Amino acid sequence: MNANKPQPLRPATIPDKATVDGLEQKWVPSWEASKVYAFDAEAPKANVFSIDTPPPTASGSLHVGHVFSYTHTDVVARFQRMRGKDVFYPMGWDDNGLPTERRVQNYYGVRCDPTLPYVKDFTPPYEGGDNKSSKAADQLPISRANFIKLCEKLTEEDEKAFENLWRNLGLSVDWAQSYRTISNQAQKVSQAAFLNNLARGEAYQSMAPTLWDVTFRTAVAQAELEDREMPGAYHRIVFEGPEGPIFIETTRPELIPACVALVAHPDDERYQPLFGKTAKTPLFGVEVPILAHHLAQKDKGSGIAMICTFGDVTDVIWWRELNLPNRAIIGFDGRIISEAPDVIANSKNPSLYQELAGKTVFTAKELLVEALKASGEMIGDAKPIQHPVKFFEKGDKPLEIVSTRQWYITNGGKDEKLSKSLIENGRELQFHPSFMRVRLEDWINGLNGDWLISRQRFFGVPIPVWYELDSDGNPKFDNRIAPTLEQLPVDPSSDVPAGFTEEQRGKPNGFVGEVDIMDTWATSSLTPQLAGGWLFDQEKFDRVFPFDLRPQGQDIIRTWLFSTLLRSELEHGVLPWKNAAISGWILDPDRKKMSKSKGNVVVPNELLETHGSDAVRYWAASARLGTDAAFDEGQMKIGRRLANKLLNAGRFALSFELPEGITEVSEPVDQAMLAALAEVVQVATQAFENYDHTKALETTETFFWTFTDDYLELVKERAYASGDQTPQAVGSAVIALREALSILVRLFAPFIPFAAEEVWSWWQEGSVHLSPWPSRDEVGFQDATLMKLASETLVMIRKTKSDAKVSMKAELDRVVLAGPATLQALAEDLKAVGKISELELRESETLRIESFEFKPEELQ
Numbered sequence: 001m002n003a004n005k006p007q008p009l010r011p012a013t014i015p016d017k018a019t020v021d022g023l024e025q026k027w028v029p030s031w032e033a034s035k036v037y038a039f040d041a042e043a044p045k046a047n048v049f050s051i052d053t054p055p056p057t058a059s060g061s062l063h064v065g066h067v068f069s070y071t072h073t074d075v076v077a078r079f080q081r082m083r084g085k086d087v088f089y090p091m092g093w094d095d096n097g098l099p100t101e102r103r104v105q106n107y108y109g110v111r112c113d114p115t116l117p118y119v120k121d122f123t124p125p126y127e128g129g130d131n132k133s134s135k136a137a138d139q140l141p142i143s144r145a146n147f148i149k150l151c152e153k154l155t156e157e158d159e160k161a162f163e164n165l166w167r168n169l170g171l172s173v174d175w176a177q178s179y180r181t182i183s184n185q186a187q188k189v190s191q192a193a194f195l196n197n198l199a200r201g202e203a204y205q206s207m208a209p210t211l212w213d214v215t216f217r218t219a220v221a222q223a224e225l226e227d228r229e230m231p232g233a234y235h236r237i238v239f240e241g242p243e244g245p246i247f248i249e250t251t252r253p254e255l256i257p258a259c260v261a262l263v264a265h266p267d268d269e270r271y272q273p274l275f276g277k278t279a280k281t282p283l284f285g286v287e288v289p290i291l292a293h294h295l296a297q298k299d300k301g302s303g304i305a306m307i308c309t310f311g312d313v314t315d316v317i318w319w320r321e322l323n324l325p326n327r328a329i330i331g332f333d334g335r336i337i338s339e340a341p342d343v344i345a346n347s348k349n350p351s352l353y354q355e356l357a358g359k360t361v362f363t364a365k366e367l368l369v370e371a372l373k374a375s376g377e378m379i380g381d382a383k384p385i386q387h388p389v390k391f392f393e394k395g396d397k398p399l400e401i402v403s404t405r406q407w408y409i410t411n412g413g414k415d416e417k418l419s420k421s422l423i424e425n426g427r428e429l430q431f432h433p434s435f436m437r438v439r440l441e442d443w444i445n446g447l448n449g450d451w452l453i454s455r456q457r458f459f460g461v462p463i464p465v466w467y468e469l470d471s472d473g474n475p476k477f478d479n480r481i482a483p484t485l486e487q488l489p490v491d492p493s494s495d496v497p498a499g500f501t502e503e504q505r506g507k508p509n510g511f512v513g514e515v516d517i518m519d520t521w522a523t524s525s526l527t528p529q530l531a532g533g534w535l536f537d538q539e540k541f542d543r544v545f546p547f548d549l550r551p552q553g554q555d556i557i558r559t560w561l562f563s564t565l566l567r568s569e570l571e572h573g574v575l576p577w578k579n580a581a582i583s584g585w586i587l588d589p590d591r592k593k594m595s596k597s598k599g600n601v602v603v604p605n606e607l608l609e610t611h612g613s614d615a616v617r618y619w620a621a622s623a624r625l626g627t628d629a630a631f632d633e634g635q636m637k638i639g640r641r642l643a644n645k646l647l648n649a650g651r652f653a654l655s656f657e658l659p660e661g662i663t664e665v666s667e668p669v670d671q672a673m674l675a676a677l678a679e680v681v682q683v684a685t686q687a688f689e690n691y692d693h694t695k696a697l698e699t700t701e702t703f704f705w706t707f708t709d710d711y712l713e714l715v716k717e718r719a720y721a722s723g724d725q726t727p728q729a730v731g732s733a734v735i736a737l738r739e740a741l742s743i744l745v746r747l748f749a750p751f752i753p754f755a756a757e758e759v760w761s762w763w764q765e766g767s768v769h770l771s772p773w774p775s776r777d778e779v780g781f782q783d784a785t786l787m788k789l790a791s792e793t794l795v796m797i798r799k800t801k802s803d804a805k806v807s808m809k810a811e812l813d814r815v816v817l818a819g820p821a822t823l824q825a826l827a828e829d830l831k832a833v834g835k836i837s838e839l840e841l842r843e844s845e846t847l848r849i850e851s852f853e854f855k856p857e858e859l860q
Contacts, residue, residue: 043086055092090177097520187489214334249301310401413447460517525563662731717832
């Protein structure tokens with residue numbers, strides 16, 4: 001890389017007109033051809049700045065929120081590159097998992113049926129679905145292999161469109177470092193990490209209660225949950241207790257057949273005499289124990305609850321800690337299973353259960369409520385309530401809890417030692433802003449179970465194990481067969497383990513392959529390994545890992561940030577990065593978070609075409625990390641104006657001839673302007689180092705408008721050599737203008753890279769994005785007070801003319817100006833810019849215009 005080496009000047013080539021329009025088409029291919037953003041694979045580790053870039057989900061379209069957060073990352077990458085760092089800035093595509101499957105289903109009008117055979121040269125029913133939900137019955141069932149091919153085809157097309165948008169936005173990504181989370185290489189990394197977890201006892205399989213989405217027929221992890229306020233109702237029902245009726249208030253009477261106990265708080269005096277005894281369930285008369293547990297709430301309902309397998313996550317805790325039987329009655333489709341629990345089949349009312357079998361939960365509730373009313377075991381009418389209900393974040397129906405065999409990775413939810421270690425690591429990680437750290441700690445402290453990573457889907461990384469079958473053809477789940485590292489990646493549903501043949505698949509004493517895939521986070525949690533070349537390029541991995549920066553959104557701290565932290569701890573025993581930069585959300589005009597699910601997102605393509613990439617980047621960069629920002633096209637208009645102003649300021653500053661032999665900035669006001677700019681450089685640099693890009697932009701922009709409004713006006717007559725100016729005075733202005741322009745263009749380069757590159761190209765060799773970041777020492781002047789004094793004086797002169805309602809070009813015959821003695825250094829420039837024939841200066845501590853006289857003709 002050639003950063004930090006000053007580039008040679010050449011005679012300026014200034015266009016007659018300059019505009020931001022079309023700069024993307026000019027510079028994007030130029031940057032690619034010149035490999036401006038290419039990572040130096042031979043760079044020493046000490047000089048590398050590596051970024052664990054978020055891989056966007058390739059399932060549909062990007063929205064303006066992506067533009068917002070990815071711009072925040074890019075300004076950091078550009079700053080670090082100009083600081084002389086070899087920036088490792090890859091881009092990944094998160095292209096497997098449920099969002100992709102849903103998009104493929106709707107786009108092509110198909111659904112996966114793994115029982116069907118592969119069809120060669122398959123053509124889907126149509127292409128170009130609107131990506132809205134459609135009924136499975138209307139979708140053509142196809143084989144898993146055909147379905148996966150369509151997933152791969154559509155994600156490749158989406159990724160090309162995304163890449164073009166990122167390029168046009170000006171992301172300084174090294175596209176040679178791209179990766180896909182479904183590629184063979186990514187699958188090998190994911191499977192190898194899983195097998196390492198398995199070998200160390202960190203991955204395990206368990207038959208246990210599982211949060212289940214009945215629509216997608218898949219298990220759901222704790223990190224994928226969200227609570228939604230839903231209508232419900234309390235039903236007051238009667239259990240037959242040992243000393244009389246026991247009243248229970250429940251929102252789920254349909255689970256009475258699954259009831260395994262009653263529970264109250266151990267300190268509840270009302271129920272202490274009943275602990276250890278039994279009660280009989282309404283309708284079925286099944287005896288269940290009455291138990292004590294601290295999670296029961298004395299002030300909720302009647303203070304005693306029924307434990308059912310399983311109504312909610314608290315039922316699971318009670319079931320596990322109180323060692324209760326499992327009488328689950330809800331199937332994978334969300335309907336009541338046909339086979340009743342033994343105690344129900346042998347109860348006083350087994351026929352009632354048969355009426356429930358096959359019914360939805362909603363219908364079963366209606367039937368049971370009617371039966372309870374008829375038997376007199378429901379007291380009064382149901383009481384309507386609003387209460388939080390758990391949903392899969394991408395689902396439309398409440399989750400159920402069913403018993404399934406699933407794969408888990410330890411995450412600290414059951415291991416206090418691991419939990420403490422993760423919290424300690426999180427405290428070593430530098431969060432920007434720092435208050436975001438508490439979200440990670442709250443999540444870790446709130447975990448109540450391990451990470452469920454298996455999914456009953458099709459397009460994803462297969463879990464790489466097979467199981468031996470016994471003589472009856474049943475899987476021996478404890479007799480797992482794992483592939484070697486050299487065999488990876490594998491798909492156990494089609495590949496054969498060593499020592500077996502395909503003919504033994506599914507046969508007694510043969511084998512069967514695992515059909516589940518990994519949760520997408522189980523792959524995305526390995527983005528440092530995927531991007532860094534773990535297992536494939538150890539030298540590169542050693543250079544870039546641990547990474548310097550993880551940029552991401554605040555809503556996925558509990559998922560992506562935590563899971564990456566976990567996998568790095570388990571695999572490497574170190575933090576995966578040094579810094580985490582957390583972006584806020586984009587809010588719509590109603591101050592609501594923009595999201596695809598809410599239908600309030602804005603697609604960025606039109607914004608980039610209307611306002612230009614620099615303008616959109618300016619809007620994004622105007623928001624600080626961790627701060628929510630309103631979608632504001634007004635800010636984009638300001639950004640476009642700024643970019644255009646930089647072009648015009650560049651044309652102006654480069655339009656003057658430098659007198660021969662002049663090499664120094666000699667005039668006090670020129671020196672003061674550069675000294676003020678040096679202060680800007682210092683503040684902007686410190687802000688960037690503190691991950692406060694907004695302060696760097698604000699500081700630079702504030703100076704820039706003073707520079708164009710005041711300094712350019714002040715010195716332009718001198719720069720034009722339009723009076724009795726000495727060559728030294730003229731040359732001082734010309735050199736100061738060029739030096740200031742050079743620094744300003746570099747300060748703006750991370751934010752408005754297209755306009756900055758355009759101006760730079762008019763008189764500099766190479767790219768501004770590989771030029772050295774400006775330093776205070778580059779200027780050499782320290783006292784900026786005269787520039788401030790000049791600006792204040794200009795304001796007074798302009799106000800004088802404005803109050804007199806004359807043009808700013810109106811000539812003043814005589815002005816008496818009082819102020820510090822240093823005003824003398826500004827006299828000639830003030831006369832020129834103010835159109836003043838005679839300027840008398842009087843020394844005073846207070847700056848003021850004591851008197852003024854316009855030329856008579858100016859007042860006529």
